Amino acid sequence: MTRLHRRTLLLAAGLTAATPASARRREEDWQLWPGGAPGRESVSLSPEVVERSVDPAYRDRIAVQTLDPLLTVVRPARPNGASLLLIPGGGYRWAVVDKEGMDCAHVLAAAGVTCFVLRYRLPGEGWPAGPAVALQDAQRAMRLIRARAGALGLDPARVAVLGASAGGHLAGCLTAMPPPAYAPVDAADEGPWRPDLAILLYPVATMRDPFVHAGSRGRLLGAAPTRDQIDQWSLEALDWSGGPPTFLLHALDDGPVPVDNSLMLLGALRTAGVPVEAHLFQEGGHGFGVRLIAGRPAQVWPELVLAFGRRHGWVP
Template structure:
């Protein structure tokens, strides 16, 4: 199936409804079910958990029968929820929700984005990752361990998932955008001991999508809450530099598609601007869409009726133009 610009726009608009608020889905039974297929990342448990004592919890914030709004805190057994499309086009995406590194919002920036993207033919994997302040030996690298491992598992099992190992992207939102950008810039950094043969493949995403991302750990544009959870209350200058992805961009950093709103009062739009400029300086392809309205954390469902609602269609058009999407089969 050939997806032209008009088709991409239609898919983007349809994606808003597919995220869990469409009237048709509501009449069919309200909240869409979670996929039955999940993948646990680590065969013998997540590394460095000897001193971890937190209790995992998933909290439902939604009071509506039409959609979930859950967040996961203190994850100890990181996993991916798999959304397989009816008509796969060979592309895959690892979706990393935000939550300020204090928790991960499962639905707003995970499942609600996976649904429309899977309908566009993309096999999606929603990541539930560990948090840096929960006592893991790797500290601030614990989330990156999970992101690297997840990308490697998708690539190592590409044939099983029916995806092209050279068309695997990552999408991150807010603090999840920081983790996605860290994966894009630090994919080759050794942050864990290989667990099995899957760790022999590259963790480099082929493309990156960042929604209102946390990027810089430095003033004046830092999201203070994310930095505190990641690096503590008094990080050193060296830590700030090492965990600011814009400072780690290299020529091999994958192309990026950036989405942000100027009226974002939580994560300043400058975070996207400085990452885009770092990519441009390294001659890495980048496309940015900065909207007048949207606020923070809009995902798809909360973008309805705002200029930022156009981002899914814009992304699909960009991804197809760059060859990240293929013909459905």
């Protein structure tokens, strides 16, 4: 626990932005879809990864117009058998790579968790699947992790998901929505797509006014969604019966995504009888990941997640 805490502080201070060579050697990319993503022939995009950081001490990349979704695997020096699919945010406008992806993966890999950071397609970029396009990628990612778990020495029954902001919405959809959003493409798709534990950081939960993050809803459902569409994609309106243990984290001063998103989802989870734990912090704002909360109470969230996971059998 002490080792994790020190690692968290280092990342939060921006001192480890240049990934150590030893960590780089344990990273690799997996293509998500053999032969291309569903509907690829129907879109014309120019994939781009943009570096937003002007500070050489850390990276802050975003991915847009992704054609070929991928998983970046971050393997720990001493794996404990647990896996984690990380789904960063970006308001469905882009997919964050580092802040809620690689940065968090390095912290949790230091605790023995094998991490898989998802770079997913975006619903506003003309894909035939519309709002379900990112969900296709998330479901495929979970199935691929389980299909390859044995070869990596991992337990296919201990695969969690961590989603942040709009990635938290996508992780919630992955956890609670019914049947798969795509036709099977290979043997990996014979496996389950739902996670064994869910971790939602300041999630975009509701698509309903007045607490909706309007940008996420607009890019997911368009400018004038119907009431049925709004209800279909609101996490608090989904059927969570039989759902896995779920961890919620939010800052009370979150402006873009009000804390009411987590509070409404907390109520739905309790009603459904889902084992749930929620942590609300006085300050932290939105989109803090691990680096932007150095010195603030919320910086302990990775330790809280691991403690929750330990109680529910995800990590030893």
